Amino acid sequence: MAVDADDAVATAAVAGPQIRIRGAVKSFSGRVVVDVDDLVLGDQPIEGLIGPNGAGKTTLMRMVMHSIPLDRGTVSLLSPGGGEVVLSDLSAYRMAHHGVVKSNQVIMDFDKLTIWDSLLLAATERSNERPHRIFGEEEAAFVRHEDEMRRHLEYFGFTDPMGFARSAGEKKLLDIVRCLLLQPRFLLLDEPTAGLPDELTDKVTRVIRELAAAGTSVVIVEHDLNVIWNLCAEVSFMAEGRVILKGNPQMIREHRTVVEKYLGEGHV
Amino acid sequence: MNLDWLDAFLISGLFEVVMVIGLGLLLHLELGLARIANFGVVGFWGLGMYTFGITYVKIDWPFGDPMQFLVCAVIATLAAGLSGWLVGWLIADQDTDGVLVGTLGFATVVLILATTQQDLTGGALGMGGLGFPYDIGTVKANELLWLLITASIVALILFFVWRVHRSPYGRLLIAIGSNEPLARSLGKPTYRTKLWLFAIASAAMGLLGAMYGVMVRFLEIANLGVEITLAAMVGLVLGGTVRVWGAVVGVFLTVGLFDILIQSYIPFPREWYTQAIPVLREAVFGATLIVVLLFRPLGVLGDMRRDKLMRKLHGR
Numbered sequence A: 001m002a003v004d005a006d007d008a009v010a011t012a013a014v015a016g017p018q019i020r021i022r023g024a025v026k027s028f029s030g031r032v033v034v035d036v037d038d039l040v041l042g043d044q045p046i047e048g049l050i051g052p053n054g055a056g057k058t059t060l061m062r063m064v065m066h067s068i069p070l071d072r073g074t075v076s077l078l079s080p081g082g083g084e085v086v087l088s089d090l091s092a093y094r095m096a097h098h099g100v101v102k103s104n105q106v107i108m109d110f111d112k113l114t115i116w117d118s119l120l121l122a123a124t125e126r127s128n129e130r131p132h133r134i135f136g137e138e139e140a141a142f143v144r145h146e147d148e149m150r151r152h153l154e155y156f157g158f159t160d161p162m163g164f165a166r167s168a169g170e171k172k173l174l175d176i177v178r179c180l181l182l183q184p185r186f187l188l189l190d191e192p193t194a195g196l197p198d199e200l201t202d203k204v205t206r207v208i209r210e211l212a213a214a215g216t217s218v219v220i221v222e223h224d225l226n227v228i229w230n231l232c233a234e235v236s237f238m239a240e241g242r243v244i245l246k247g248n249p250q251m252i253r254e255h256r257t258v259v260e261k262y263l264g265e266g267h268v
Numbered sequence B: 001m002n003l004d005w006l007d008a009f010l011i012s013g014l015f016e017v018v019m020v021i022g023l024g025l026l027l028h029l030e031l032g033l034a035r036i037a038n039f040g041v042v043g044f045w046g047l048g049m050y051t052f053g054i055t056y057v058k059i060d061w062p063f064g065d066p067m068q069f070l071v072c073a074v075i076a077t078l079a080a081g082l083s084g085w086l087v088g089w090l091i092a093d094q095d096t097d098g099v100l101v102g103t104l105g106f107a108t109v110v111l112i113l114a115t116t117q118q119d120l121t122g123g124a125l126g127m128g129g130l131g132f133p134y135d136i137g138t139v140k141a142n143e144l145l146w147l148l149i150t151a152s153i154v155a156l157i158l159f160f161v162w163r164v165h166r167s168p169y170g171r172l173l174i175a176i177g178s179n180e181p182l183a184r185s186l187g188k189p190t191y192r193t194k195l196w197l198f199a200i201a202s203a204a205m206g207l208l209g210a211m212y213g214v215m216v217r218f219l220e221i222a223n224l225g226v227e228i229t230l231a232a233m234v235g236l237v238l239g240g241t242v243r244v245w246g247a248v249v250g251v252f253l254t255v256g257l258f259d260i261l262i263q264s265y266i267p268f269p270r271e272w273y274t275q276a277i278p279v280l281r282e283a284v285f286g287a288t289l290i291v292v293l294l295f296r297p298l299g300v301l302g303d304m305r306r307d308k309l310m311r312k313l314h315g316r
Helices: A057-064 A115-123 A137-156 A168-181 A198-213 A225-231 A249-254 A256-263 B008-033 B041-058 B067-091 B096-116 B139-165 B168-178 B180-185 B190-216 B227-239 B246-265 B276-295 B306-314
Strands: A018-028 A031-041 A046-050 A072-078 A084-086 A100-102 A186-190 A217-221 A234-239 A242-247
Touching: A018 A057, A018 A217, A031 A057, A031 A242, A046 A057, A046 A198, A046 A225, A057 A100, A057 A186, A057 A217, A115 A137, A115 A168, A115 B168, A115 B306, A137 A168, A137 A198, A137 B168, A137 B306, A168 A186, A168 A198, A198 A217, A198 A225, A217 A225, A225 A249, A234 A249, A234 A256, A242 A249, A242 A256, A249 A256, B008 B041, B008 B139, B008 B168, B008 B190, B008 B227, B008 B246, B041 B067, B041 B096, B041 B190, B041 B227, B067 B096, B067 B190, B139 B168, B139 B190, B168 B180, B168 B190, B180 B190, B227 B246, B227 B276, B246 B276
Parallel strands: A046 A217, A046 A234, A100 A186, A186 A217
Antiparallel strands: A018 A031, A018 A072, A072 A084, A234 A242
16 A cells, blocks of 8 residues: 555556446346446556436446346456457356455445354355365465455554444445455446545545556446546446546546536536 | 163154254355245155155165165165255245245145155055164164264264364354345345255255164154154254254253153153143243243353354454
């Protein structure tokens, strides 16, 4: 967590993977909520996705993660080396195995698990979570991941990691830390700073910059537009289920359509 | 060995307690941790019992006991495990209602098969020919030894459950029970995990069914009613669904109190034992379930204390 917070857009040291969404359509009760013809995410290390409520941003993110199935279309992960994995053919749980990870818009937590538990769950390898592996694996997993977990917990100021996450803010941060422990190659963050105080918002943005600099592609869905303008090198604008515009933050924030449909006059 | 001091009813009562504790512990893994509401415990238990009985009695094995018992018990365990895998395949991604209907339906299928396949099971007439895989003297001595062997198996199940709570596997089960979509988003194969848990627990239930078959030595379809499932469920809920020792405490407080204390040591009129008491038992168990769920839904032992456990395991 050593990268200084500044307003400069992060530049990746390593080219990150991309996600390509083609002909992706999702309807609920006959109403089309997402209809994306061809969209590539990950052209830049940190990209933003903005739009008014109901534009379909969160639904699109969930379609990428296959947590809701597509009516038609494909979502693929394109590696910098040229490999392609069709994510929309995979089960939802296999996204994380390919490094595609998403934080949640609404607060999501395991009510029976402590903070330590929650982080150990994210960090522990699948091979150690089998019914015959019940003797030394807990201690081994803790030893292997303790330093990394402590680093994140101290950075975000968790005071009692042996206890349960109590506040909405703690649960929000815990969600982000779980994502970090999964070693993401492509990280989707759905309103990662919603409800967080300024100090923690700054910490989250620093972490995002550091990840991007290390080669992780990051896409942020956010209503706090300062986060978007400060972090993102490219921004997509969604309305009524479609990606209407894509470009640099300056172009997007000044574009007539964005001002009319989302920002309102006098925003710039 | 002189066992005159030992009441035969006490041995059978304790056997019932030990066996239901075993079923309650397995149900704890399914319901308490992974939130799979298995209402068909008796189906897997009964399938194990009858598979053991059929293979033991109907097949002319080239070897005798104890090898015959071991082979038949393994077949019964595998059959129950396979049926658990198949039922799990159907219900693992269903909601609670689907799981409830699927498991209850399976238990009903087992009851109907046991009733109708008279050539194999004896149907309503029952099935004899079973016996202990050893003979150490009197029936009472044989039964006592069988109680100790079964108690050892249940102790192993208890140890397994205790270890599961202290392992990444247990954490995964709790995570699936708490928030399955979130666990899936962390890369956890939730469907497969539930499927294998169901298969393994069903296999162990089948083994306990086989052990019961040896103890009673005569299989009756009356055993395949709701009583076994209800006893395991009520005991677990009363003791604490999410606690390791929940099934142990709860089953002693229900089956233990009723089957040992009331049935064996309180002098009710003799005719009550055949008709009134079994009905009263189910009524009391049902009422206990309602009262516990209303006033102490987490049972006598209360909620899971992962914070305490984490401090114990990793607090340094």
